[in-house]
Amino acid sequence: xxxxxxxxxxxxxxxxxxxxxxxxxxxxxxxxxxxxxxxxxxxxxxxxxxxxxxxxxxxxxxxxxxxxxxxxxxxxxxxxxxxxxxxxxxxxxxxxxxxxxxxxxxxxxxxxxxxxxxxxxxxxxxxxxxxxxxxxxxxxxxxxxxxxxxxxxxxxxxxxxxxxxxxxxxxxxxxxxxxxxxxxxxxxxxxxxxxxxxxxxxxxxxxxxxxxxxxxxxxxxxxxxxxxxxxxxxxxxxxxxxxxxxxxxxxxxxxxxxxxxxxxxxxxxxxxxxxxxxxxxxxxxxxxxxxxxxxxxxx
Amino acid sequence: xxxxxxxxxxxxxxxxxxxxxxxxxxxxxxxxxxxxxxxxxxxxxxxxxxxxxxxxxxxxxxxxxxxxxxxxxxxxxxxxxxxxxxxxxxxxxxxxxxxxxxxxxxxxxxxxxxxxxxxxxxxxxxxxxxxxxxxxxxxxxxxxxxxxxxxxxxxxxxxxxxxxxxxxxxxxxxxxxxxxxxxxxxxxxxxxxxxxxxxxxxxxxxxxxxxxxxxxxxxxxxxxxxxxxxxxxxxxxxxxxxxxxxxxxxxxxxxxxxxxxxxxxxxxxxxxxxxxxxxxxxxxxxxxxxxxxxxxxxxxxxxxxxxxxxxxxxx
Numbered sequence: 179x180x181x182x183x184x185x186x187x188x189x190x191x192x193x194x195x196x197x198x199x200x201x202x203x204x205x206x207x208x209x210x211x212x213x214x215x216x217x218x219x220x221x222x223x224x225x226x227x228x229x230x231x232x233x234x235x236x237x238x239x240x241x242x243x244x245x246x247x248x249x250x251x252x253x254x255x256x257x258x259x260x261x262x263x264x265x266x267x268x269x270x271x272x273x274x275x276x277x278x279x280x281x282x283x284x285x286x287x288x289x290x291x292x293x294x295x296x297x298x299x300x301x302x303x304x305x306x307x308x309x310x311x312x313x314x315x316x317x318x319x320x321x322x323x324x325x326x327x328x329x330x331x332x333x334x335x336x337x338x339x340x341x342x343x344x345x346x347x348x349x350x351x352x353x354x355x356x357x358x359x360x361x362x363x364x365x366x367x368x369x370x371x372x373x374x375x376x377x378x379x380x381x382x383x384x385x386x387x388x389x390x391x392x393x394x395x396x397x398x399x400x401x402x403x404x405x406x407x408x409x410x411x412x413x414x415x416x417x418x419x420x421x422x423x424x425x426x427x428x429x430x431x432x433x434x435x436x437x438x439x440x441x442x443x444x445x446x447x448x449x450x451x452x453x454x455x456x457x458x459x460x461x462x463x464x465x466x467x468x469x470x471x472x473x474x475x476x477x
Numbered sequence: 478x479x480x481x482x483x484x485x486x487x488x489x490x491x492x493x494x495x496x497x498x499x500x501x502x503x504x505x506x507x508x509x510x511x512x513x514x515x516x517x518x519x520x521x522x523x524x525x526x527x528x529x530x531x532x533x534x535x536x537x538x539x540x541x542x543x544x545x546x547x548x549x550x551x552x553x554x555x556x557x558x559x560x561x562x563x564x565x566x567x568x569x570x571x572x573x574x575x576x577x578x579x580x581x582x583x584x585x586x587x588x589x590x591x592x593x594x595x596x597x598x599x600x601x602x603x604x605x606x607x608x609x610x611x612x613x614x615x616x617x618x619x620x621x622x623x624x625x626x627x628x629x630x631x632x633x634x635x636x637x638x639x640x641x642x643x644x645x646x647x648x649x650x651x652x653x654x655x656x657x658x659x660x661x662x663x664x665x666x667x668x669x670x671x672x673x674x675x676x677x678x679x680x681x682x683x684x685x686x687x688x689x690x691x692x693x694x695x696x697x698x699x700x701x702x703x704x705x706x707x708x709x710x711x712x713x714x715x716x717x718x719x720x721x722x723x724x725x726x727x728x729x730x731x732x733x734x735x736x737x738x739x740x741x742x743x744x745x746x747x748x749x750x751x752x753x754x755x756x757x758x759x760x761x762x763x764x765x766x767x768x769x770x771x772x773x774x775x776x777x778x779x780x781x782x783x784x785x786x787x788x789x790x791x792x
Contacts, residue, residue, distance in 0.1 A: 210585055210590065211590075213581070213585055214585050214586075214590070214596075217663075221599075221602070221603055221660070224603075224611055224614040224615060224618065225602065225611075225614070227614060227617070227625060228614045240623060242623065247625060248625075287510065291506075291508070291509075292507060292511035292512070294507055295504050295507035296508075299500060299503060299507065301500075301504050307508065311511065314515050316717060316773070317523060318717060318718065318720075318721035318769070319723075320721035320741075320745070320762065321526065321721065321742075321762040321763070321765055321769075322519065322523065322526065322762075324526060324529065324745065324749045324750070324758045324759045325522035325523070325525035325759060327536075327749075327750065327755075328525060328529070328755065329517075329518065329521065329522050344518060345518050347514045347515075348514065348515060348519040351511050351514060351515060352515075379494060379497055380497065380498055380503055405605060409607040409608060409609075411607070411609050411723070412724065412742075412746070415727075415746075416746070426607070427607045427608075427609040430609070430613065431613065431727075440617075440620075442623075445617070446613075448610075448613075449610035449614055452610050453606040453610050456605055456606065457606060460601075460605045464598040465594075467601070468597065468598075468601070468668060471601075472668065472669055472671075472672035
């Protein structure tokens with residue numbers, strides 16, 4: 179983790195002060211482990227419940243008297259089958275993946291260039307441009323979606339994936355730019371000067387020197403952008419109307435909930451399958467994720 | 478090739494290469510994509526939204542300027558007034574809950590415990606997973622007939638004698654939403670505050686211990702002042718995003734029962750998109766802006782000023 183630049187404050191494992199004196203084992207169990215286990219149970223229970231409901235047959239699902247609701251007696255794949263083969267779920271998954279990848283690439287590209295211009299090319303007012311880009315992060319989507327719907331409509335993008343690919347960068351670019359400025363700051367400027375003396379052009383420097391050194395930053399920004407666009411809801415709800423173009427979070431809420439009878443089994447299967455891709459993706463890059471989250475706040 | 482031709486090549490790169498080394502051009506080129514995207518899809522809509530708030534635009538039609546009519550109509554609209562109170566109550570209660578529990582969790586994680594990094598990864602899960610999908614799980618947990626919470630309280634522990642109607646009455650529904658919001662917010666607060674806690678030097682605690690400080694005194698005089706700058710930033714973000722929350726309410730109650738749980742964001746959506754009254758929806762969204770600015774400034778300066786008073790200069 180030492181190569182993560184945004185995390186430039188020394189991470190000191192604090193010696194739990196209690197260890198030094200009056201701490202006894204029993205006291206530690208009551209004050210530390212029991213609360214911690216309670217937190218874990220509460221934070222993870224909805225996921226467990228999602229999983230249990232997914233694999234339960236309907237007879238067990240709606241009968242708590244004869245079955246222990248916390249466990250499954252006859253696990254079934256019926257709900258997942260129904261979701262995969264009787265709905266457009268695979269299609270929604272592909273759309274969501276495409277939108278997330280598209281907007282991530284678009285935001286990374288523009289953020290890298292912007293961060294390079296602000297941090298490395300340095301011009302008069304570059305700090306203000308950086309601040310202005312960051313201020314854009316403070317404009318919440320909830321106050322933008324109504325006029326944006328109008329804009330998207332005017333551009334003829336309504337109900338197409340491009341509406342999402344082009345609007346997601348409004349909240350991704352500010353974050354990614356700020357993160358990358360932090361990374362570029364940590365790369366010694368002397369390296370670039372050497373390359374300039376050797377006759378490299380600015381773009382060559384960016385491609386051959388700065389970018390390879392900023393790879394951890396790029397990964398962090400990319401992961402963040404991908405999960406944020408996967409999870410986005412309000413724009414996808416407002417700008418997409420046809421069933422086949424919906425993203426997973428929107429489709430599950432609007433397409434699987436029909437009438438007054440809720441099919442909890444397939445709803446939970448949808449929620450579980452929609453969460454798994456980001457959860458797995460996140461597990462692979464967890465350190466990058468944590469460092470970008472905490473780094474961004476410390477900046 | 479001899480030395481003279483090589484030198485000539487070196488001093489006269491083609492015009493394209495020279496253009497790309499011309500600094501103002503390069504700066505403009507690098508900033509163009511980011512600024513272009515933000516201007517077209519953020520600044521312009523922000524302005525357009527404020528304009529729309531003063532018109533009677535409907536979806537698919539051009540509205541005309543109506544001045545303050547939308548706002549005057551909203552001021553007499555009990556549902557809108559109610560949504561303001563709901564939003565403020567929701568933001569305040571959920572923020573307090575998130576920070577009390579999040580700080581507690583951060584302090585627990587800052588102890589010497591095994592598998593710390595695994596724990597940290599697991600704890601962030603509620604924050605990673607799409608909010609709507611976990612909201613649907615909460616919706617199922619709050620089901621009036623098959624709620625697992627009711628089942629445990631009534632059939633296992635025999636504390637209550639009837640199932641709780643979590644989403645059927647206004648106050649129960651509000652509290653249910655707040656609990657779901659706190660659940661989702663704890664990980665972010667805990668992990669960012671943990672990062673702040675880890676920057677506090679252990680030698681300070683050792684010194685305090687030698688001086689005979691109690692754990693509460695250590696928290697009061699070392700942890701809290703040193704954590705305040707990062708707490709102010711995390712709180713600002715948290716307030717901002719709780720105030721404009723949309724997903725949880727839309728997924729769990731859709732503003733019901735009887736519009737009792739509408740937040741300003743969900744009301745703006747309902748009037749603006751399915752209701753097709755873009756002008757009125759925009760007016761509700763614009764009405765959020767002053768509250769947002771106030772809440773942001775308050776949480777930033779109220780906490781940030783203490784940092785300044787103590788004369789700490791590090792950011």
